[in-house]
Amino acid sequence: MFGALRAIFRPRTPKPLGGQRWVLVTVEFPWEDEKIRRLGTVEDVLGARTLDELVRTLTSEHSSAVDLLPDNCSFHIRGPRDDQFHTTDGQTAARSLVANGPQAGPSAGVHQLRIRVIPCFDEVAPDRRQAERHTDLADEVERAPLQPEAASPASADDAPAPAAPAGQVESQPAGETGKKVRAYMRKADMLRAQLLPRIEALDFAGLFVGTFGFRGGTTVRSPRVSLLSPAEANRFLMLANQSRRTGEWDQAATHYRTLITHDPDNQDFWFLLGKVEQSRGDMKQALHAFQNALRLGHGSARDEIRKVQGAAGEAADEHSDLVSLWRPTFPPPHS
Amino acid sequence: MGGPYPLDQGAAGPKMRVVCFANEKGGVAKTTSCVNLAASLARRGKAVLCMDMDPQANATTALGLDPDAAGRDWETYALLTDSLLALERVICPTAVPNLDAVPADRQLSNCEKALINEVGRETRLRNKLRDYSKSLFTKKYDVVLVDCPPSLDLITINALVASTDVIVPVQPKLYSLKGMARLGETIATLYSQLDVRIRLLGVLVCLYDRSACLDGVVHDLLRRKITREYGDFVFHNIIAKSVLISEAEADGKPVVIADPESAAARAYEAVAEEMSDRLDRTQPVYA
Secondary structure (H helix, E strand, O other): OHHHHHHHOOOOOOOOOOOOOEEEEEEEOOOHHHOOOOOOOHHHHHOOOOHHHHHHHOOOOOOOEEEEOOOOOEEEEEOOOOOOOOHHHHHHHHHHHHHHOOOOOHHHOHHHOEEEEEEEOOOOOOOHHHHHHHHHHHHHHHHOOOOOOOOOHHHHHHOOOOOOOOOEEEOOOOHHHHHHHHHHHHHHHHHHHHHHHHHHHOOOHHHHHHHHOOOOOOOOOOOOOOOOOHHHHHHHHHHHHHHHHOOOHHHHHHHHHHHHHHOOOOHHHHHHHHHHHHHHOOHHHHHHHHHHHHHOOOOOHHHHHHHHHHHHHHHHHHHHHHHHHHOOOOOOOOO | OOOOOOOOOOOOOOOOEEEEEOOOOOOOOHHHHHHHHHHHHHHOOOOEEEEEOOOOOHHHHHOOOOOOOOOOOOHHHHHHHOOOOOHHHOOEEOOOOOEEEEOOOHHHHHHHHHHOOOOOHHHHHHHHHHHHHHOOOOOOOOEEEEEOOOOOOHHHHHHHHHOOEEEEEEOOOHHHHHHHHHHHHHHHHHHHHHOOOOEEEEEEEOOEOOOOHHHHHHHHHHHHHHHHHOOOOEOOOOOEOOHHHHHHHHOOOOHHHHOOOOHHHHHHHHHHHHHHHHHHHOOOOOO
């Protein structure tokens, strides 16, 4: 009986989303046409010039990581631990972020900001089944929109006088819009993973010799700075290994390349990338990866190189046989 | 080569800033940016000279001048090849107040062949600008904007050598960024071989398509890379793709003059404000 009463009067807590969740927070500017000229980006609103500052600005009790999206008006927030990140936390974090910005206030129009919070799942889904479950959960959240909260203590306390910039928290957009947003995010993440190594490899140092001069010799070498924190790198490694085990070669290769961008001197990353490329059938890329692993001292890379070269030789032999079989025999000229 | 380069008028006098728009990749809105920023700066009361060094003469046309007009042939070509022709002889007024132009002509494409055996072929334009600046009888400009051709040939090198600053317009695409990297190699070579100290005033993202996911990602990655490794060198304002710009160019006017209330014009005005702020904050490095 007591158990039934306890079940009835149990305080309702926000439904946990499970796993390390990211939510998408989109800040909509009321001055859509003038945002380029006046404040530009959400970074300016929040007073954070770089991503690192934005991360520091974010209160640690609400989230552990934040990722500014390319439209500069949206950012991802990730929960600190498993099963402890709720959509309401996302709203509170976003509201306190906006309220704590130095430019917040009526002059900046921040009090007119509209904030949307959309749960995102598929970034961290370790396998497809779980991703489907998360997608279902996302649809469920969309069907039951959250109620706008009253002004949170953080925003009310920290807001500059005279007007408190209470960001109006809206529910998630309709299902179709949410799907479009998620599709955009997925595509952006895929493009980001593809383009990151190629853009990082470009050397723009020559443009700055007139400003900074040559540094330490005849050429300017840009410092190697990783975009990934150790926690992020571990997460990518876990995803890469998981994708490799489940046979999702494209995804695994993408994750390994991201890890190599993070740590190009890691022989294991190169070796595993070679294995993935080998399984995918791209022998040229596999050979390149194995050669890099061998250069960095990986013991098994030499055998794999022999295998790849042997496979390539057999393929070439087969190809030449086919060519000789299929080549039509023309009569010699002037016969 | 007496006197500190480039264009000083004495210790207390103003100094002209020569800003060139360069990128090896074509179609990244070099000409459009040059013309519109020239018009925007002129509207702000600065005396501006826009030099068209592109044999296609698009900047000349966009400013309402006819590159094929009688008596206007061979002028830019002669400016680089004829050591006796002064810069003031080829300057034309435009319909925009405070804005003058040096029109290009199609013979400019033969300039490289004509200069190939000449001594000091890389510094022709710099010497002309220096002589112009030193003359007591010439109109002084606050800013000279130079529109470069989409290549790294002798014309572009003349423009880079003559400039104190460079703006690199880029389209948020990978090939455009590669052209930017190649331009950096050229500037580094000029620095080491000719001691040319040209400052990067900024990277201007143009032709930004808001609906394209790729543009957003490339812009974000580029901005993060440059900010992280070198500093705040990417212009905060970006130029979005707009059909109004092309329509205004076809009408022979910059969009900031033809349709000043349009979003494209306001974006260029914002870049011009940012550009003048950067010019005020930095000092040119003299070779």
